[in-house]
C-alpha cells in the first residue's frame with residue numbers, strides 16, 4: 557500500500573533506536589560497565605520498538621575517528637585488543653573484540669547524524685558500549701575508548717550542521733568531550749555532574765578557551781541533587797544559553813548513573829526527573845533544531861533500574 561504524502565513524511569521523521577549485537581562483545585566480566593547493562597536496556601526497549609525496527613549501524617572509519625583521536629591512540633586500542641590485553645588503565649577493561657565494538661559505537665553516532673541530516677529520521681538513541689565521554693584525544697579513560705559523541709559532532713558538521721550543542725547529564729564530568737571542543741566556538745558543551753567525584757574536572761569557571769570561551773558550560777552539583785534543582789537549572793540557565801547559541805542539532809550524553817539508585821553516582825534523580833529533562837531537551841530541539849536530536853548511552857550501572865529509566869527517556873523522545 558502506498559503511503560499518502562503526509563503519512564510518508566511522518567514515517568520518515570520517526571525515532572530510531574540504533575544498536576548492535578557487537579556491543580555485547582565488549583567483554584568486561586564483573587566490571588560495573590558490563591554487557592548486562594545493554595541486555596536490560598534492550599529488554600525494556602523491545603516493549604516499545606520491535607527488534608525488527610532497530611537500526612544496525614555501520615562502523616566508523618579511521619578517518620572519521622581521527623577527527624578527534626590521534627592515530628597513535630587509535631592504533632594503541634586496536635593493537636591492545638588484538639594482543640589480548642585486559643585493561644587500558646586502572647578502570648578501563650578491554651577484550652579481543654572491544655576495538656570492533658568501539659569503532660561501531662562511534663559508527664552508531666555517525667549513522668544517527670547521517671539519518672537526521674538526510675531527513676530519514678528526526679531523533680535517535682544510540683544504545684552503545686563502550687561509552688565515550690571520558691575518552692580524550694590521546695587517552696582511554698573511565699570505561700571509554702573513543703569519544704562517540706565528539707566524533708559524531710564533527711561528522712554532523714561535515715554533513716552541514718554549522719553549530720552543534722552537546723548536553724551531558726551523566727553523573728561524571730564529560731572531560732573528553734569538553735577538551736575536544738573547548739577552543740571551538742561552533743560546538744557548545746554543557747555538563748551537569750556530581751562535583752568532586754571522578755574525573756575531578758568540570759568546575760564552573762571552566763568556560764572554554766580563546767575563541768571557544770563561553771561555549772563550555774559546567775554545572776558542578778553537590779551529591780544527592782534531585783529533580784527540582786536539575787530542572788530549574790536547565791530551565792533558567794541552560795535553555796536560555798542554548799537558545800542564544802542556536803544549534804542546528806542537539807546531542808545528548810545520556811548517563812543514567814545520575815539516578816538515585818545508581819551504585820556509583822550519589823545523585824538524586826528519579827525516573828520523573830529524567831522524563832522532565834528529556835521533555836525539555838526534546839522541546840528545545842523541536843523548536844530550535846528542526847527536531848534533530850541524538851542521544852548517546854553513557855553511564856548507568858544499576859541493572860535493576862537502568863532498563864526502565866532508559867525506556868522513560870526513549871518514550872519521551874518518541875513523543
Ligand SMILES: [Zn+2]
Nearest residue numbers: 726727728855
Ligand atoms: Zn558516568
